[in-house]
Amino acid sequence: MDNKEKTFAQMVGEQKSTIYTVCYMFSNDQDEVNDLFQEVLINLWRGYDGFEGRSDVRTWVYRVALNTCISLNRKSRRRSDFELQMDINLFEDRDADTKQVDLLHKRISKLQPFDRAIVLLWLEDISYEEIGQIVGISAKNVSVRLVRIREQLKQMKN
Numbered sequence: 001m002d003n004k005e006k007t008f009a010q011m012v013g014e015q016k017s018t019i020y021t022v023c024y025m026f027s028n029d030q031d032e033v034n035d036l037f038q039e040v041l042i043n044l045w046r047g048y049d050g051f052e053g054r055s056d057v058r059t060w061v062y063r064v065a066l067n068t069c070i071s072l073n074r075k076s077r078r079r080s081d082f083e084l085q086m087d088i089n090l091f092e093d094r095d096a097d098t099k100q101v102d103l104l105h106k107r108i109s110k111l112q113p114f115d116r117a118i119v120l121l122w123l124e125d126i127s128y129e130e131i132g133q134i135v136g137i138s139a140k141n142v143s144v145r146l147v148r149i150r151e152q153l154k155q156m157k158n
Contacts, residue, residue, distance in 0.1 A: 008048055012041065015061045018124075022065035025108065025120045026073050039072060040065045055133060062121065062134045070113040107156045115149050122146060 001009070012019075023036040043064050051060055108119055114135065121131040128139040137145075 004048070008045065011057060011061075012044070015058060018058060018061055019065050021124065022062065022069055022117075022120060025116055026069040026113070028105075028109075036069055036072060040068045043068045056130075059130055059134050062126075066117045066120075066134065070117065073113050104153075107153050110156060111149065111152065115145065115152075118142060118145055119149055 019037055019040050020033070023033045023040065026036060027033050044061065047064060051057075108116055111119065117135055118131060121134060126134075128142040131142045132139045135142075
């Protein structure tokens with residue numbers, strides 16, 4: 001393994017949870033999350049030489065992961081696949097906290113991809129300035145969008 005591959009592997013190891021978090025926000029299916037993860041890795045590798053370090057590595061990884069997931073999400077909506085659903089989930093936890101998290105996740109998944117990305121970054125406790133850098137809008141615009149998104153989430157029915 002050459003030096004470039006070693007530094008890339010180290011960067012992926014450090015950013016693995018970030019990548020999985022983004023992928024998980026765009027799918028509930030573990031196989032699809034793994035596919036998204038692989039696509040993000042491919043796009044990170046393709047862009048690795050072009051990363052000049054003008055932003056934090058985490059910011060760049062978020063941007064690549066979000067752009068990858070959003071574009072793949074758009075492509076998958078164009079297809080007319082149907083989702084096979086099971087009536088039972090053996091791993092489901094039914095306590096009150098889990099139900100609240102599940103409800104929030106369902107509501108967030110109904111948002112448009114761009115708004116979903118903003119919420120994801122906000123939930124990761126990233127500053128408005130950094131969210132703005134990642135998604136390409138001003139920090140003030142992030143603040144305004146989050147207020148609107150919160151209202152939208154409150155208005156949603158289960």
